[in-house]
Each structure stands twice: as C-alpha cells, then as structure tokens.
Amino acid sequence: MPNPLLAPWTTPFALPPFAEIRDEQFGPAIEAGLEEARRAIAAIADNPEAPSFANTIEALELAEETLDRVAGVFYNLAGADSNAAREALQRELAPKMSAFSSEIVNNRSLFRRIETLWQGREALDLSPEQERVLMLYRRMFVRSGAELEGAEAEKLTAVKARLAVLGTTFSQNLLADERDWTMALAEEDLEGLPDFVIETARAAGAERGAGGPVVTLNRSLIVPFLQFSPRRELRRRAYEAWVARGANGNASDNRAVAAEILALRSERAQLLGYPDFASYKLETEMAKRPEAVRELLLRVWAPAKARAEADRAVLEAMMHRDGINGDLEPWDWRYYSEKRRAAEFDLDEAALKPYLPLERMIEAAFDCARRLFGLEFRPLDVPLYHPDVRAWEVTRGGRHMAVFLGDYFARSSKRSGAWCSTMRGQRKLGGEVRPIVVNVCNFAKGEPALLSWDDARTLFHEFGHALHQMLSDVTYGYISGTSVARDFVELPSQLYEHWLEVPEVLEAHARHWQTGAPMPPEMRERLLAASTYDQGFATVEFISSAMVDLAFHEGAPPADPMAKQAEVLEGLGMPKAIRMRHATPHFAHVFSGDGYSAGYYSYMWSEVMDADAFAAFEEAGGAFDPEMARKLERHVLSAGGSEEAEALYTAFRGRMPGVEALLRGRGLLLDAA
Ligand SMILES: [Zn+2]
Numbered sequence: 066m067p068n069p070l071l072a073p074w075t076t077p078f079a080l081p082p083f084a085e086i087r088d089e090q091f092g093p094a095i096e097a098g099l100e101e102a103r104r105a106i107a108a109i110a111d112n113p114e115a116p117s118f119a120n121t122i123e124a125l126e127l128a129e130e131t132l133d134r135v136a137g138v139f140y141n142l143a144g145a146d147s148n149a150a151r152e153a154l155q156r157e158l159a160p161k162m163s164a165f166s167s168e169i170v171n172n173r174s175l176f177r178r179i180e181t182l183w184q185g186r187e188a189l190d191l192s193p194e195q196e197r198v199l200m201l202y203r204r205m206f207v208r209s210g211a212e213l214e215g216a217e218a219e220k221l222t223a224v225k226a227r228l229a230v231l232g233t234t235f236s237q238n239l240l241a242d243e244r245d246w247t248m249a250l251a252e253e254d255l256e257g258l259p260d261f262v263i264e265t266a267r268a269a270g271a272e273r274g275a276g277g278p279v280v281t282l283n284r285s286l287i288v289p290f291l292q293f294s295p296r297r298e299l300r301r302r303a304y305e306a307w308v309a310r311g312a313n314g315n316a317s318d319n320r321a322v323a324a325e326i327l328a329l330r331s332e333r334a335q336l337l338g339y340p341d342f343a344s345y346k347l348e349t350e351m352a353k354r355p356e357a358v359r360e361l362l363l364r365v366w367a368p369a370k371a372r373a374e375a376d377r378a379v380l381e382a383m384m385h386r387d388g389i390n391g392d393l394e395p396w397d398w399r400y401y402s403e404k405r406r407a408a409e410f411d412l413d414e415a416a417l418k419p420y421l422p423l424e425r426m427i428e429a430a431f432d433c434a435r436r437l438f439g440l441e442f443r444p445l446d447v448p449l450y451h452p453d454v455r456a457w458e459v460t461r462g463g464r465h466m467a468v469f470l471g472d473y474f475a476r477s478s479k480r481s482g483a484w485c486s487t488m489r490g491q492r493k494l495g496g497e498v499r500p501i502v503v504n505v506c507n508f509a510k511g512e513p514a515l516l517s518w519d520d521a522r523t524l525f526h527e528f529g530h531a532l533h534q535m536l537s538d539v540t541y542g543y544i545s546g547t548s549v550a551r552d553f554v555e556l557p558s559q560l561y562e563h564w565l566e567v568p569e570v571l572e573a574h575a576r577h578w579q580t581g582a583p584m585p586p587e588m589r590e591r592l593l594a595a596s597t598y599d600q601g602f603a604t605v606e607f608i609s610s611a612m613v614d615l616a617f618h619e620g621a622p623p624a625d626p627m628a629k630q631a632e633v634l635e636g637l638g639m640p641k642a643i644r645m646r647h648a649t650p651h652f653a654h655v656f657s658g659d660g661y662s663a664g665y666y667s668y669m670w671s672e673v674m675d676a677d678a679f680a681a682f683e684e685a686g687g688a689f690d691p692e693m694a695r696k697l698e699r700h701v702l703s704a705g706g707s708e709e710a711e712a713l714y715t716a717f718r719g720r721m722p723g724v725e726a727l728l729r730g731r732g733l734l735l736d737a738a
Pocket of ligand 1: 530
C-alpha cells in the first residue's frame, strides 16, 4: 500500500489525510524526503551551468518540498498529540535533521554559487524581495562559517562543540542545585499559606520522602511561598537559597562555566569577523546594534526605578505597621506586595470566568480579524488529528486565504504552553500555496469551557501569530509569515492582545455563558487596573538582567562575570530591595544555550513596539481604524521577512517605536498614575 504521506493529497484544501496516516509511515516518509532533498541539493551544487537566481536560490527553495510537507505534519503531532511511537521517532530524527542542516551550510560548491550570485547581484536584475532572499541565504552560510578554511574552520567547529557541552553543564548544575535544597516546614509554618501552596509543599515533601511539607527552589513553589508566608525568617532563608543557585561553591557552581562560555562566544564571533558576540548576535535582529538596545532599556529604566522606589515606600510603611523596623528587604517585597494587591486590586477569578467562555473568545478573536482585515471564518468538517481539534476555512471577499486549526484543550499527549505553528507555510514560487495554521493551547476542558483572563490573552496572542501566517503574501517560503527577526516576531501577537482589552470588544463578547449579560463595568475596570500592578518591580528586575546580559557580550569578555555583574548594577543604581530577575549563575536564558544570549532584552523590545503600535490606532481614530489596519497588513502581517524589520515598522508607523506608550501601559508614569 502506498504511503499516504508521499502520495498527492486530494483532500479539501490539500489538508494532510489524517484519517489515513499511520504512525509507522512517518519515519519512511521523512527518510524519503531527506533523500529527495539531498539529491536536489547535490544537483544544484554540481550544476555545470553558471549560477543563476533560478537554478540556485529558487531551486533551493523547492528542494525540500516533500520533507517540509511530511515534517510539517509530524512535528505538529509530536508537540500537540504525542505518543510513544512519535516520541521515539522524534529522538531518532533529531541527529539526522541536524546533520542534514550542517551538510547544507558546509557544502562548499553550493556556497560558491551563492557567493558568485551575491558578488554579481547588480547585473542580475533581481526584485527587492529576491535580493533580500539572496542576502539572507548568504548570511546564513557566512554566519555558520562557510568562509573559513583550514585551521580556522577547525577552530570554529571545536569552539561550537565546547559551547554545546558547557550549555548543557550549566543547565545540569542549575538543576542539581535546585534539586538538592529543601526547607522543612513545621505545621505552624503553614500559617497564612493558601491551600494550593500547602498542597504543593506537601506533595514536594512526599516526593522527597521528607515526612512533611517542604519549600523547594522550584519557581511554582518558592514564589507563592515568598508571597504568602508571614514568617520573615523563613522567607529570608528560602530567598537566599533561591538567589544562590549555581553559586554555592560546590561541584555544581556555574561561575567558572559562565566565564568560559563568554570567552568562547567572543572567540566564535571574532573567527566569523565580528568585533564581539553582541554584534554577531544582533546583526540579524531589528535592534542591530548594542547601543540601540542599551538606549531603549535606559529610557525605560529611570521611570521604572522611580515607580519601584515609590512602591517600596508604601510596602515599607506596611511592614513598619506590622511592627518590623528597618529597610524592606528583597525577601519582603513579594509578601507586602501581595497584601497590597489583595487590598487594592483583588480580582475574583471564579467570578470572572463565567464571562469568558471559550466559544465567545474565539468568536471575539475572529470578529476583530473581520473588522480589521475583512477575514471570514467558516467551520470545516474534515478529519483531523484529534477529536478536540477544530478547523475553519478563512476567506476574504470569497477568496481562500488559509485553513486555521484550533487545538485548545489540555491533554497528557500535549506539551505544556501555547504556540502557533504551520503545517504548510505560504508562498507563491511554483504556484500559489496558502497556509495551514495551527493554534495550540492548554485550556481546561469544561461544560462549557471557561477561560481565565490569562487564557483569553493567550488565545488572542496566538491568534496574532496566526494572522501573521494567514495574511502572508510573499513569493519565497524562506521569508514568509513569521520568518522574521526574533525581536520582531512577537509584535503581531502581543499587539493583538490589545484588542481583547478594547471596551467595545469586551462589551460585545465577554458575556456570561448562562445569562448573556455583559461583564459588569466594575469588574472590567479592576481587571484592566490589575495589569499595571507592581510593574515598577517587574521592570527593574527585568532590565537589570537584560543590561548585564548585554554587557557580558560587548567588547572583551569579562574574566570575572560576577565582578562585571556588580559593576553594571552599581552603574544602574539598582534599588536595594530588588535583585535581578536572573543573576548570572542561574541565568539559563543566557547560558543554557544561545537562544537569548545578548537577546534577553527582546521581551521588552517587543513590548515597547506593541504598545507603540496600538497607540498608532488610538491616535488615528480608534482600535478599528481602517487606514491603520491596512498599513498593519501591508507592512507587517503580509510582509514576512521581505524587508528589514526596522523598515517595515517605520513604514507602518511613520517612525521608530517610542517608549511612552509602554510607560503608560505599565503604569510607570508617576504623574499620570
Ligand atoms: Zn508569541
């Protein structure tokens, strides 16, 4: 029987034939895809004809067609609906897929063809999109070391291998320190803790055979313990152990590991021709230069610090009223902040949820997309990969735009979190291909399913990513949809969250599932006010971490990262009652791998942009201003990576993002508060 993954898909919209696919067919289909891709790439590299854009770049774009088609299905299922067979195949494929990618970037004749095209690009009569795709291909090869020869190439390979080992060591050390520490709680130490914290502490104690409840260094236990325990001495002990992770002078100490990682990253960047690692890392980002990152962070820093200092005074006065003299310490902040939150901004989640039924929130996300971009959603009755998954056809003016799949409920076969992926991306090369886009969430099932406010935000967030894919309108798959810089990719998603907060959207869609009544205005106001609560603290702990990350990767690598960290914090004038969100010895974002190294800033960069972008709508005449919606689609949602993110944003907004909207949104402007 032929493998349905490899046969043409004659299903509606060429959806994967889920009803026919069996797990044992994925392995052979991916192997066949890899083989086909290898043959196609070898034919491109060894082509006796002179390189042209069509016989090199366009041929590369189409070389992995079968592989992309099959892998697009497999990796979606492996994340959203795994089982033993899929997990085993995933493990088996990991080294094969990474070997395949290295083969491509290490293919000398292929790189020579690309380099020839790049050097002669003026004579090629390329469209701007083609020139950009050529530049991106070349850059990918160069950044992987394609220009290096002999000893330098060997050195780069050795540095990369050592960095991979050190990244794993860093994570494992951190895990060891988190595992080894516990603090036993006597029954009277449970005073003041909510039931869910007591249950978690008892479960943690039972798991470790401690004979009673314990506090561990797991964020989901220690943070609520610090928020709720009235026992200051216990808070202090737990807090100090928490911030000492990776710096205990034992076998799992991470300080020397961090120093070696920074030195090797610097060496890697220099081998590739960059002055330092930050320049190498930021080259592909919207920010481009370390100075741009620093400037943005510092514009937010001063108001955030002022807000935090004002909050500290309030919290310290609360502590003094409790009969405790002296300064508010870092282990006191969360406790008094929680008390203040409960008194001033308490939100009854149980009373809120009936106003946020999943069905209505899906409808809200669709309705905003209809009003902004003219999209229509029609339920599709087709076989899918799990009974909980739903499908819609997305059209505009009768034209097919995409298939959208919503996989909303938690189940044991799904990994945690929420994400947007595609089973097929958009492109026009070789015939118009419209995307199949998936949103995966982990909402609790119920009759009916009711969301928390965070859940509803997540739904809008992932739907914003989905719009970036569904509205994509480029020729080359390499730059379609969300194939953009890391510090730009969260713009559509975070921006879309703003529509959930628009009063007329809440009025229309946040309605009680039984009575249909709109959310009471008082509840709505509390809800929106709660989102700015304690943002001075959150911003200070974030920016201090981001500034240390940046300083580590600029110029010569620090011989003593802890001394460098102290120097940066001193320079910032770090408030005494707040510490970095992640100090160096446990800063996994930066040291467990390359992902967020010299990139931790990007969370805030994106937030500055989404606040500024939404402000553009408000300034222009409201959340549904048609002219702004048109610009957003034209310059951001349909454009993929067809231009530099800076150029796309500037075309949409008329200027680069300013920080004012973020400061307002986070409640950091003292006068306005
Ligand atoms: Zn996101």
